[in-house]
Amino acid sequence: MNAKSSIKTQPKHEQLGLSDAEVVDMYKYMLLARKFDERNLLLQRAGKINFHVSGIGQETAQVAAAFALDRERDYFLPYYRDYGFVLTVGMSLKELMLSAFAKADDPNSGGRQMPGHFGSKRLRIVTGSSPVTTQVPHAVGIALAAKMQKKDIVSYVTFGEGSSNQGDFHEGLNFAGVQKLPVIFMCENNQYAISVPIKKQLGGKVSDRALGYGFPGIRVDGNDALEVYRVVKEARERAVRGEGPTLIEAMMYRLSPHSTSDNDLAYRTKEEVDENWRKDGIPKMKQYLVENGLWSEEQDEALSREISQQLKEAIESAELAPFPKPEDTLLHVYASEGEV
Amino acid sequence: MPVMEYIDAIRLAMKEEMERDENVFVLGEDVGVKGGVFTTTKGLQEQFGELRVMDTPLAESAIAGVAIGAAMYGMKPIAEMQYSDFMLPATNQIISEAAKIRYRSNNDWNCPVVVRAPIGGGIFGGLYHSQCPESIFFGTPGLKIVAPYSAYDAKGLLKAAVRDPDPVLFFENKKCYKLIKEDVPEDDYIVPIGKANVLREGTDITVIGYSLPLHFAMQAAAELEAEQGISAHILDLRTIQPLDREAIIAAARKTGKVLIVHEDNKTGGVGAEVAAIISEECLFELDAPIQRLCGPDVPAMPISPPMEKFFMLSKDKVKEAMTQLALF
Numbered sequence: 237m238n239a240k241s242s243i244k245t246q247p248k249h250e251q252l253g254l255s256d257a258e259v260v261d262m263y264k265y266m267l268l269a270r271k272f273d274e275r276n277l278l279l280q281r282a283g284k285i286n287f288h289v290s291g292i293g294q295e296t297a298q299v300a301a302a303f304a305l306d307r308e309r310d311y312f313l314p315y316y317r318d319y320g321f322v323l324t325v326g327m328s329l330k331e332l333m334l335s336a337f338a339k340a341d342d343p344n345s346g347g348r349q350m351p352g353h354f355g356s357k358r359l360r361i362v363t364g365s366s367p368v369t370t371q372v373p374h375a376v377g378i379a380l381a382a383k384m385q386k387k388d389i390v391s392y393v394t395f396g397e398g399s400s401n402q403g404d405f406h407e408g409l410n411f412a413g414v415q416k417l418p419v420i421f422m423c424e425n426n427q428y429a430i431s432v433p434i435k436k437q438l439g440g441k442v443s444d445r446a447l448g449y450g451f452p453g454i455r456v457d458g459n460d461a462l463e464v465y466r467v468v469k470e471a472r473e474r475a476v477r478g479e480g481p482t483l484i485e486a487m488m489y490r491l492s493p494h495s496t497s498d499n500d501l502a503y504r505t506k507e508e509v510d511e512n513w514r515k516d517g518i519p520k521m522k523q524y525l526v527e528n529g530l531w532s533e534e535q536d537e538a539l540s541r542e543i544s545q546q547l548k549e550a551i552e553s554a555e556l557a558p559f560p561k562p563e564d565t566l567l568h569v570y571a572s573e574g575e576v
Numbered sequence: 577m578p579v580m581e582y583i584d585a586i587r588l589a590m591k592e593e594m595e596r597d598e599n600v601f602v603l604g605e606d607v608g609v610k611g612g613v614f615t616t617t618k619g620l621q622e623q624f625g626e627l628r629v630m631d632t633p634l635a636e637s638a639i640a641g642v643a644i645g646a647a648m649y650g651m652k653p654i655a656e657m658q659y660s661d662f663m664l665p666a667t668n669q670i671i672s673e674a675a676k677i678r679y680r681s682n683n684d685w686n687c688p689v690v691v692r693a694p695i696g697g698g699i700f701g702g703l704y705h706s707q708c709p710e711s712i713f714f715g716t717p718g719l720k721i722v723a724p725y726s727a728y729d730a731k732g733l734l735k736a737a738v739r740d741p742d743p744v745l746f747f748e749n750k751k752c753y754k755l756i757k758e759d760v761p762e763d764d765y766i767v768p769i770g771k772a773n774v775l776r777e778g779t780d781i782t783v784i785g786y787s788l789p790l791h792f793a794m795q796a797a798a799e800l801e802a803e804q805g806i807s808a809h810i811l812d813l814r815t816i817q818p819l820d821r822e823a824i825i826a827a828a829r830k831t832g833k834v835l836i837v838h839e840d841n842k843t844g845g846v847g848a849e850v851a852a853i854i855s856e857e858c859l860f861e862l863d864a865p866i867q868r869l870c871g872p873d874v875p876a877m878p879i880s881p882p883m884e885k886f887f888m889l890s891k892d893k894v895k896e897a898m899t900q901l902a903l904f
């Protein structure tokens with residue numbers, strides 16, 4: 237994003253087909269995800285919730301990717317850090333807080349799963365689990381179903397770079413490559429698999445692996461929202477044209493510890509973390525909006541206040557919401573009589 | 577009613593279900609052009625095309641995982657594992673995913689997938705083409721597991737599995753493929769999942785089992801009746817998860833003497849749970865200790881003929897166990 241050049245020519249978001257309102261919305265979702273995440277870390281520290289697994293540092297790419305998809309029709313298989321993504325495709329703060337508090341009305345799992353294990357049939361967010369990368373073949377299966385039913389939709393699946401070493405990654409990508417399926421594989425390379433850095437995790441680039449499966453692999457700066465939007469949009473267009481899958485590796489940095497059970501300074505330095513805070517995509521996005529006359533400090537302060545209020549309401553309502561009945565533990569192992 | 581082999585009944589079930597519902601499709605290794613290494617899917621690709629009878633890459637976790645994804649979308653996939661010995665790479669997809677999708681989503685999503693896998697030995701398949709993996713999946717709530725003994729049940733249970741809204745493992749016995757020939761209706765019927773079946777009424781001893789060993793028990797029962805006047809009651813579990821508890825208890829009460837047979841090895845097998853159910857529910861109605869005749873506790877079946885014969889159950893082995901129980 238180069239603001240100076242965009243003054244002379246059309247701003248980049250317009251070149252990409254994004255309206256002013258859309259690009260402002262993009263920023264709003266990024267900030268919403270960031271504030272939600274920060275608040276959950278506090279709620280866990282305060283003993284209000286059991287656990288939080290953070291996506292701080294990854295929201296820019298998550299939100300930008302969601303904007304490039306068809307949020308009314310595509311299928312989504314996000315991984316556990318994708319708060320920015322699920323907020324953008326329609327999950328509400330209140331719903332996410334119900335999950336954080338493990339309450340009965342949590343739409344993801346009725347309070348059964350850890351937070352970050354998303355699922356909502358209404359929003360076509362496919363239920364996920366904790367063993368990493370199992371969602372990749374599921375995304376391929378959904379794309380296969382779309383191909384069989386001749387639907388012009390795509391499935392979009394995310395995972396970390398650690399996950400890209402699992403068999404399900406390779407098996408899923410190969411299957412999709414053979415059948416030329418409409419699926420987008422998005423690696424959110426945050427450079428750490430809990431404590432293990434990429435130099436001990438990857439022998440090469442994740443994006444290069446696509447070559448072996450017969451489709452494009454693209455590396456993109458995950459802190460550059462408009463670039464992420466561009467590559468995901470192009471991948472979606474390829475997919476619906478019947479040209480097959482795309483692997484995208486968005487480079488970013490996990491600014492938070494792995495989870496609330498992790499002390500990251502045991503395996504990385506504060507200097508390294510601080511250096512990456514300076515690359516954070518959210519202030520960059522704000523700067524872009526300000527430089528293009530779409531946003532102001534006043535608006536930013538107002539947005540922060542608004543989000544704080546929304547968070548307060550979501551937390552209050554989640555705290556007051558009932559837990560599941562203990563005996564409901566026994567429900568939904570199989571379909572009930574007549575159920576599908 | 578035509579006479580057909582067990583394998584023909586399985587093929588016919590798939591054909592009928594694919595004709596009935598265009599969302600039903602088959603995927604697996606060699607299932608398409610070749611028609612399966614056992615010919616289970618022979619002719620299906622000609623009828624339904626390459627997409628609905630799909631030759632997949634050699635990758636079992638993807639076969640299961642892709643089928644699970646398609647099932648969540650609303651398709652009705654039948655995923656074939658070429659041998660049950662090779663389905664272990666798919667275990668994570670089956671146990672961590674398929675079995676838990678309804679539960680973990682609080683009934684929002686479901687996963688109507690069928691995973692078919694040939695089980696059992698006696699075909700000189702050696703360690704890795706002979707195994708019975710039931711106990712690996714048994715005891716995983718969320719999965720249904722069926723293991724037909726007859727051609728009639730094979731067709732009816734597979735059709736029920738395809739129509740079931742939850743994941744079903746369909747363990748077909750490869751020794752039965754050509755061995756079993758019987759009348760199978762060409763019209764539409766299902767055998768309900770979760771219901772055991774009394775194969776033979778009797779008064780002296782009860783045999784409980786599933787799949788191939790029940791043929792040995794049926795032959796032995798006929799001989800014991802003729803030769804020694806021993807009357808055997810035989811229960812086919814048909815579905816091994818969830819077990820038909822009422823049928824098990826009724827069969828045990830019928831004679832008070834119970835022999836459980838299966839080819840999967842004894843320790844931790846389905847028979848242990850059947851024995852536990854009987855102990856919990858009707859211990860004081862028993863007249864003899866519960867007996868189990870199963871595969872030995874060795875890693876898998878050797879190929880050398882005398883060793884394979886030693887591992888496998890047979891009519892003679894089952895007959896001997898039934899005789900000893902009757903004499904107790």
